[in-house]
Amino acid sequence: MTSPHPTPLRPVRLEYNPWGQLLMETDDGQKFSGVLPVRAFPVSDPDHWISICDSHGQELLRIDDIHDLLPDVRKTLELELSQREFVPVVRRILSATQHEPSEWFVETDRGRTTFQLNSEDDVRRIEPDQASICDSHGIRYLITSVRGLDGGSRRILEYFL
Amino acid sequence: MLEGNEVLLAWFEPDLDSQLNFSQGLVLLTDTRLISLSENDQTFDNSPQGDNQTGSKAWYLSQEIFLQTKEKGGASSLELADCRGLVAQWRHTPAKSKASHHFVDRWKLLRSGQPAEGESAESTDSLCPSCGSPIKGEQGFCENCASLSGIKPGRSLLRLLTFARKRGWAASLGLLLTIAGTSASMVPPYLTKPMLDEVLVPFQNHQDAKFYLVPWLLGGLAAASILSWLLGWARTYVIAWVSERIAADLRNQTYAHLQRMSLEFFGGKRTGDLISRVSTDSDRICYFLSVHLLDFVNDVVMILMTAIILLYIDLHLALATLVPLPLIAYLVHKVRSRLRGGFQLGSRAWADMTSVLADAIPGIRVVKAFAQERREVDRFRLANDRVLHANDRVNRLWSFFGPVITLLTDGGLLIVWVVGVWQVYNNNLTVGTLTLFLAYISRFYMRLDSMSRMVSATQRAATAAQRVFGVMDREATVPEPVHPVHPGRLRGRIEFHEVAFRYGTRSVVEGINLTIEPGEMIGLVGPSGSGKTTLVNLACRFYDVAEGAILVDGTDVRSFPIEEYRKHIGLVLQEPFLFYGTIAENIAYGRPNAKREELIAAAEAARAHEFILRLPDGYDSIVGERGQSLSGGERQRISIARALLIDPRILILDEATSSIDTETEREIQLALDNLIRGRTTIAIAHRLSTLSRANRLVVMERGQIVEVGPHQELLDRNGLYARLYRAQSESPEERNA
Numbered sequence: 001m002t003s004p005h006p007t008p009l010r011p012v013r014l015e016y017n018p019w020g021q022l023l024m025e026t027d028d029g030q031k032f033s034g035v036l037p038v039r040a041f042p043v044s045d046p047d048h049w050i051s052i053c054d055s056h057g058q059e060l061l062r063i064d065d066i067h068d069l070l071p072d073v074r075k076t077l078e079l080e081l082s083q084r085e086f087v088p089v090v091r092r093i094l095s096a097t098q099h100e101p102s103e104w105f106v107e108t109d110r111g112r113t114t115f116q117l118n119s120e121d122d123v124r125r126i127e128p129d130q131a132s133i134c135d136s137h138g139i140r141y142l143i144t145s146v147r148g149l150d151g152g153s154r155r156i157l158e159y160f161l
Numbered sequence: 162m163l164e165g166n167e168v169l170l171a172w173f174e175p176d177l178d179s180q181l182n183f184s185q186g187l188v189l190l191t192d193t194r195l196i197s198l199s200e201n202d203q204t205f206d207n208s209p210q211g212d213n214q215t216g217s218k219a220w221y222l223s224q225e226i227f228l229q230t231k232e233k234g235g236a237s238s239l240e241l242a243d244c245r246g247l248v249a250q251w252r253h254t255p256a257k258s259k260a261s262h263h264f265v266d267r268w269k270l271l272r273s274g275q276p277a278e279g280e281s282a283e284s285t286d287s288l289c290p291s292c293g294s295p296i297k298g299e300q301g302f303c304e305n306c307a308s309l310s311g312i313k314p315g316r317s318l319l320r321l322l323t324f325a326r327k328r329g330w331a332a333s334l335g336l337l338l339t340i341a342g343t344s345a346s347m348v349p350p351y352l353t354k355p356m357l358d359e360v361l362v363p364f365q366n367h368q369d370a371k372f373y374l375v376p377w378l379l380g381g382l383a384a385a386s387i388l389s390w391l392l393g394w395a396r397t398y399v400i401a402w403v404s405e406r407i408a409a410d411l412r413n414q415t416y417a418h419l420q421r422m423s424l425e426f427f428g429g430k431r432t433g434d435l436i437s438r439v440s441t442d443s444d445r446i447c448y449f450l451s452v453h454l455l456d457f458v459n460d461v462v463m464i465l466m467t468a469i470i471l472l473y474i475d476l477h478l479a480l481a482t483l484v485p486l487p488l489i490a491y492l493v494h495k496v497r498s499r500l501r502g503g504f505q506l507g508s509r510a511w512a513d514m515t516s517v518l519a520d521a522i523p524g525i526r527v528v529k530a531f532a533q534e535r536r537e538v539d540r541f542r543l544a545n546d547r548v549l550h551a552n553d554r555v556n557r558l559w560s561f562f563g564p565v566i567t568l569l570t571d572g573g574l575l576i577v578w579v580v581g582v583w584q585v586y587n588n589n590l591t592v593g594t595l596t597l598f599l600a601y602i603s604r605f606y607m608r609l610d611s612m613s614r615m616v617s618a619t620q621r622a623a624t625a626a627q628r629v630f631g632v633m634d635r636e637a638t639v640p641e642p643v644h645p646v647h648p649g650r651l652r653g654r655i656e657f658h659e660v661a662f663r664y665g666t667r668s669v670v671e672g673i674n675l676t677i678e679p680g681e682m683i684g685l686v687g688p689s690g691s692g693k694t695t696l697v698n699l700a701c702r703f704y705d706v707a708e709g710a711i712l713v714d715g716t717d718v719r720s721f722p723i724e725e726y727r728k729h730i731g732l733v734l735q736e737p738f739l740f741y742g743t744i745a746e747n748i749a750y751g752r753p754n755a756k757r758e759e760l761i762a763a764a765e766a767a768r769a770h771e772f773i774l775r776l777p778d779g780y781d782s783i784v785g786e787r788g789q790s791l792s793g794g795e796r797q798r799i800s801i802a803r804a805l806l807i808d809p810r811i812l813i814l815d816e817a818t819s820s821i822d823t824e825t826e827r828e829i830q831l832a833l834d835n836l837i838r839g840r841t842t843i844a845i846a847h848r849l850s851t852l853s854r855a856n857r858l859v860v861m862e863r864g865q866i867v868e869v870g871p872h873q874e875l876l877d878r879n880g881l882y883a884r885l886y887r888a889q890s891e892s893p894e895e896r897n898a
Contacts, residue, residue: 038774040761041745043781049757051774059771064758124783138777 175251317626342392348385350600358593408447433516449622570606653841659709684852687861731804735816741785767802794825
C-alpha cells in the first residue's frame with residue numbers, strides 16, 4: 001500500500017484572491033488556485049485527514065493533522081471549511097410530527113427553522129451520544145449531545161432514534 | 162455364508178429393486194468376493210455361481226470385474242461389469258448415494274491392492290444408515306437427516322431451563338414472590354367466615370354479635386389486599402425482567418450459532434424463515450415466560466393451597482367438588498395434541514409469509530421492472546391466507562374447548578351449592594363456612610379454567626422453542642478441527658489433491674488436481690456451471706470437499722481453525738455487498754481496529770479515495786441498504802479496499818469485474834493490480850481479457866480441469882480455451898460483416 005505522495009507536500013501559504021478563490025502555495029514552491037479543502041472524516045475526526053483538492057476534485061495533498069499547520073494557513077483553512085460546511089447544530093426540538101413525512105420545528109445555533117424528513121431513517125445515531133438528521137433537501141443537522149438536550153426534545157428525538 | 166477365512170470389509174444396502182420399487186437389499190464386500198444378498202438385484206446372462214439355498218450370488222474378486230456408481234436422476238445405480246458388459250446392477254435412491262460412493266471407494270482401494278488399513282467393517286458403522294453420510298464424533302446422529310423439527314416440543318420448553326439457570330437468582334426470587342403474593346391473596350376469603358358466623362348471621366338472628374371484631378376483620382381485608390398488590394407488582398416486574406433476559410440470551414445464541422453455520426445451510430434455508438425463528442419465535446417464548454408461565458405458577462400454587470384449605474374445612478364437601486376434575490383433565494389432554502399440530506402449522510405458515518416478504522422486498526426492482534406487483538401481492542395474500550386458515554383451525558377448536566371448561570366448572574360450583582345447601586339445612590354447616598367454601602371453590606375453578614387456557618399458550622411457546630432449538634441443534638457442516646493447526650503467516654501455496662464435491666448426488670467437481678504457487682495468479686475459465694465457483698468456495702472452506710484434500714502450505718485446510726484460516730483470504734465478489742454503516746466501517750469490516758491512515762491508504766490503492774472525498778460526508782458517509790447510493794464500480798472499489806486492508810495471502814476474485822462497464826473496468830483493473838501484487842490469486846472471469854495478468858489459466862468443463870497453461874500456449878493448443886477466446890474476441894460487427 002504505497003502512497004501516491006512519496007514526500008508529503010505541505011501548504012505554506014493559503015489565502016483568498018480578490019475573486020474569493022483559494023490560493024495555495026506548497027513547500028516545494030508550487031502554486032495552485034481555486035483549491036478546495038475536504039474533510040475525509042467530517043463527523044468522526046474533523047481535525048485530521050483534510051484533503052486539498054483542485055477544482056476537478058483531484059487530490060493535491062493531504063493534511064494529516066490540522067494542528068501541524070502554520071497558524072495563518074490553519075486560520076484560512078478553518079474559515080474556508082466552516083464556510084463550506086453548513087451543518088446547523090440543533091439545540092432544541094420544538095415539535096416534530098410522528099406521521100410521515102415528519103415535519104420538524106427546531107432551534108439551532110443558526111436560528112429557528114423548519115424542515116421535513118424523507119423518512120424516519122434519516123435520523124441517525126452516529127456516536128452513542130450524537131445524532132444527525134438529514135432533511136428532504138439533503139441539509140444535515142447535528143445534535144452534538146443527546147443527553148444534553150432538554151427533556152422534551154429528548155423525548156421527541158428518542159421516538160426517531 | 163462367508164467362507165472360512167473371509168473378512169467382511171464393507172457393505173451396501175440398496176433400497177430399490179430393478180423395477181424401482183422400495184425394497185431392502187444387501188451387498189457385501191469381502192477380501193475375496195462381492196456377495197449380493199438381495200432379491201432385487203438385476204443380473205445379466207453371465208451370472209455368477211449362485212447359491213440357491215440362500216438366494217445369494219457372489220463374484221470372486223480374482224475375476225476381471227469393475228464396480229462403479231451411475232447417477233440416473235432420482236434413482237442411481239451401483240453397477241458391476243466385466244469386459245463383456247454389465248454383470249449386475251443394484252438400484253438405490255439418492256439417500257444411499259454417499260454410501261454407494263463409499264462402497265465403490267472401498268472396492269477401488271481393495272482392487273488397487275493397497276493394504277486394508279483401518280478397513281474393518283466397523284469403519285462403515287460411522288455412516289448414517291439412512292443417508293450414508295459420515296456421522297461425526299460422539300454426536301451419534303446424522304446431520305443430514307436430523308430434521309429441524311425432529312425434537313419433541315415439550316422437551317424444548319424444558320431446555321429453556323438451561324437458559325433460566327444463568328439467571329437463577331432472579332428466577333428464584335420471582336418464584337418466591339409469586340408464592341408469597343398468592344398466599345396473601347388467599348387471606349381475604351378466610352376472613353369472611355368469622356365476619357358471617359360471628360358478626361352478621363348472629364346479628365340478623367338477634368343474637369349477640371361480636372361487633373368488636375369488625376374493625377380487625379376489615380383491617381385484615383385491607384392489609385391483605387395491599388400486601389398482595391405490592392407482592393404482585395414486585396413479582397410481575399421481576400419475572401418480566403428475567404424472561405426478557407432469557408429471550409435475549411436465546412436470540413443472541415441462536416444468531417451466533419447461525420453465523421457459524423456453513424453456506425450450505427443458508428443455501429437450503431429461506432431467509433424469512435430464519436429471521437422469523439430468531440425474532441418472532443424467541444419473542445413468543447419471552448411472552449410465554451413473562452405472562453403465561455407466571456400465571457401458570459400462580460395457578461398451581463393457588464390450586465394447591467385452595468385444595469388444602471378446602472380439605473381442611475370440610476372433607477366431604479371438598480371431595481364432592483372434585484367430581485368434574487378428571488373430565489377436565491381428559492379434555493385438556495385431548496385438546497393439547499390437536500392444538501400442537503395446529504400451532505406448528507401456524508408457525509410454518511407464518512414463516513412462509515415472512516419468506517415471501519424477505520424474497521420480494523430486496524428484489525423490488527425486478528418486481529417493478531417486470532410489472533409483477535400484483536402477482537407479488539397475490540403471492541403474499543396466498544401465504545397470508547394459509548396463516549389465516551391455520552389460525553382458524555386452532556380457533557375453531559379453541560372456541561369450543563374454552564366454554565366447555567367453563568361449563569364444567571360451573572357444574573362443579575352447582576354441586577357445591579347442592580351439597581352445601583343440604584348440609585346447612587341439616588345444620589352440619591354454618592352459612593359462613595359455606596360462603597368461605599364457595600369463595601375458595603370459585604377461585605379454584607377460575608384457576609383451573611385459566612390453566613386450561615395455558616394449554617394453547619404452552620403449545621405455542623413449545624413450538625416456538627422447538628423451532629429456535631432446531632437451529633441451535635444443527636451442527637455446522639464445516640466442523641472445527643479437533644487438533645487445530647494454527648496457520649501463522651501463510652505463504653499461500655494451494656494444492657488440490659483429487660478433489661471432488663457433490664451436492665447430494667450431483668457431482669459438481671471431480672478429480673481436481675492443481676498446485677498454485679505462492680504469489681501466482683490463476684485465471685479460472687469455463688462455461689457457467691463448470692464448477693469454478695465451487696472450486697473457489699472449497700478453497701475458502703465454505704464447504705468441505707467430499708473426497709480428496711486441499712492443502713495450503715502443505716497443511717490440510719480442514720486442520721486450520723476456520724476463523725484464523727479465513728483471515729488470510731480476501732474475497733471480492735461480483736455483487737459487492739456493503740453493510741449499512743459508514744464507508745470507513747465498511748472498508749474496515751475485516752479489521753475493525755484499523756487506523757484511519759490505513760483506511761485511506763487502502764482506499765487509495767483501490768482507487769476509491771477520490772470519489773469518497775466527493776461524497777458529502779467523505780469516509781463518514783452512510784452506505785448500504787438505506788444509505789448513499791453508489792454505483793456498481795464504486796461499491797466494487799470499496800470492496801477491493803476492504804480486501805486490501807486485511808492484507809490477505811490468498812485472494813479470490815469471483816467475477817469481480819463482470820458487472821461493470823469497460824470504462825470503469827479499467828479503473829477497477831488498476832485497483833486490482835494493486836490488490837493482487839504478491840498474493841496468491843484465483844480469479845474467475847467470463848471476460849477473458851480481464852485475466853491478462855494471470856500466470857496460468859485453468860480451463861474447466863463439467864466439473865473437471867481440461868486445460869492448464871498460459872494464454873498463448875492454450876491458444877496454440879486450439880482447445881476449449883481457444884474456442885472461448887475466439888467467441889469473445891469476435892465483436893458483433895465482425896460477426897455481422
